[in-house]
Amino acid sequence: MTVLNHEKPLLEIRDLHIEGHYEDAWHPLIKGIDLTLQRGEVLGLIGESGAGKSTLGLAAMGYTRDGCRITGGSVQFDGIDLLRAKPEALRKLRGLRIAYVAQSAAASFNPAHRLIDQHVETAVKNGGMSRAQAMAEAVELYRVLRLPNPEQIGQRYPHQVSGGQLQRVMTAMAMACHPDLIIFDEPTTALDVTTQIEVLAAIRDAVATYGSAAIYISHDLAVVAQMADRIMVLRHGKLVEEAETRKMLGDPQEDYTKSLWAVRSFRTEPKPCPAQEKPLLELRNSCASYGHQPVLHDVSLRLHRGQTLAVIGESGSGKSSTARLITGLLAPTSGQVLYDGEALPADFRQRSKEQLRRIQMIYQIPDTALNPRQRIVDIIGRPLTFYLGLKGKAMRARVAELLEMIELDPATFMERQPRELSGGQKQRVCIARALAADPQLIICDEVTSALDQLVAEGVLKLLNRIQQQLGVAYLFITHDVATVRAIADEVLVMQRGRVVDHGSRSAIFTPPHQDYTALLFSSEPQMDPDWLDRLLVSRTLPSSNSTLVNV
């Protein structure tokens, strides 16, 4: 992937301006960005949500979402002006010479058609390939992308393959016509870390094999570091910094870039576990199932007052089911939940108000966790009224106190509605709502995974400060190794509904690891651009060179 600067660039964006229409006015989204991409080069776009990454990525195809318009600048693709090209000409380009891989493959496939039929559609319609030829190539691509059973997998429907496989099928589909440019828009964000590795490796192989240029959009710096030759950091629709990957990682110039880089350095002081004390929460050999499908096998855990127990695992590992079991939303088939030594009724409807008050919950997606039709003061005030009988002035005073605690100005935020808040602010309100009940235990279900890294770090710091002040215990459910490393006192590793490993943070993170724990930890992307190569070699997966295929 050498960059030849004297050659005419494949994609050239000059001084691009894009506006979006919301709240009855046009707001600038992209404020004058230049972008140059050479043939065969992989460019990484980094930034928090709202930075304009996706908008820019789509603009590279000459496309904008509904409610957006391009107000200035130019997009030249291989000498063609995409902003002035006719719709038919653009349609010919897209899919054939420019392809797009979306974040959610599950939402992008038509569930009513077989994968292979969707795969060959563009190639047959616009690419002038015969159906048999296109299908043969599809199978070849499935092989390059290391999909299991490449001959048959195309005959399946989208819901019959896993998320990681679907993402790879989508990448294969994007490559069906050997495009000159592929735009990857957060292709691995929705995937588990262990699955992410496979998809990353597959994408990289495929890009190298076919010599396509690519724009790789992600908010995860470590991921982009593996994929890109060059990185552009965006913020508020503007370019912050641009440099070769190694230079960017080793020597960032701007403060904002440095803050992005430093985000993973936050650590709490681990608190020693008071082993002899009676645990606040204990789960004894609990099993549970959804219908006839068992989801939890023999899960036991102990959580002491003022401690943080992190439960880590991939999707489907049973971590959220464990939380539902504790809150009483999922009835165990055997085993019991002990709170402060007393057995809790299995169904939350049978629990007393007092029992409900002591265990509070914070959800993954703050947008759906707050009632959009209530003001902040109502949302936080309700538990105060409901559990503690506070009303009127006393309630408002306490809400103000809680808002101060979560670092939001009471005067500004009290009367607002959730939609007027950013994601991080909403999550803080969720924290305040949980605190309003004056609980002893808060279950945090992936509370930072829907947030940008900088915002997520702020939320973690807040949670830590609250724990020090109030001595609440956290059951912290996450799939992110970095979060566990940052805040856990005790760690529980789950896989397929079983506890496979547990211990204190230092014990868990010190080798030797149990097999699955080792796999999980090694799958966490590192900032080192050679990390993926080394990992693939050590896992004896076929490395990128050995899978070169003739086309």
Next chain:
Amino acid sequence: MSLLKLLVRAPLSAKFGMLVIVLYILVALFAPVLAPYGETQVVGEGFAPWSGEFLLGTDNLGRDMFSRLVFGARNTLGIAFLTTVLAFLLGGLSGLIAAIKGGWVDQGLSRLVDILMAIPQLIFALLILSVVGTTATSLVLVIALLDATRVFRLSRAVAMNVVVQDFVEAARLRGEGLWWLVAREVLPNAAAPLIAEFGLRFCFVFLFISALSFLGLGIQPPTADWGSMVRDNAVLITFGDISPLLPALAVALITVSVNFVVDWMLHKSSGLKEC
């Protein structure tokens, strides 16, 4: 956004619709003032032509057509409105409860509604009304019950999308009672489509009452009502007089107007998103 600003920005069709609705409401409210003669007063010859004395002529019994049209707005609109409100209270509330409670409550209510919906609405109404008699009360109750089934299905479907959201789970885990869940958590988030449906349902009820009246089982004479007015004077059409079509036109106009407004409201509140 303020209500006034919202109204100013409304499309022309919606403005027209709102204007007509307001006019109808005014006519219904001030009927005794606007009508030159009484509702059931016989003032002249039967089927008198349009004149200065009788603005739109007289009907088959010699009652003033214009006065009856004005009073008809009051009766037909009033009964339709009352019926729709009842249907929404019954169907909307039970739909929300079915969605929140789930399980047996949902199954029971849903199957009951299925049974009611399996019988053609008009035939069912005719059947019951001929058994219990056609007083205004029975008319309102029967149509409200029948229409409540449709409202139930909609409110249950909309509420289903709301109850799966985390804030409802949070409220359940807090230990909130059914009434709080219905009134504070689910209803405010299901209101937009329900309000739009209210307008639409109002039209259907309106047409349904007119149809029943035309068949002789709706609002009973001598009360003025648009549906029966068409039937009473239908014979005039044979003589090329359009007077009997005027009540029908009045029905058509309000129906179209309400639909204009409903379309606009549906557009404003598509899905659960904030406008």
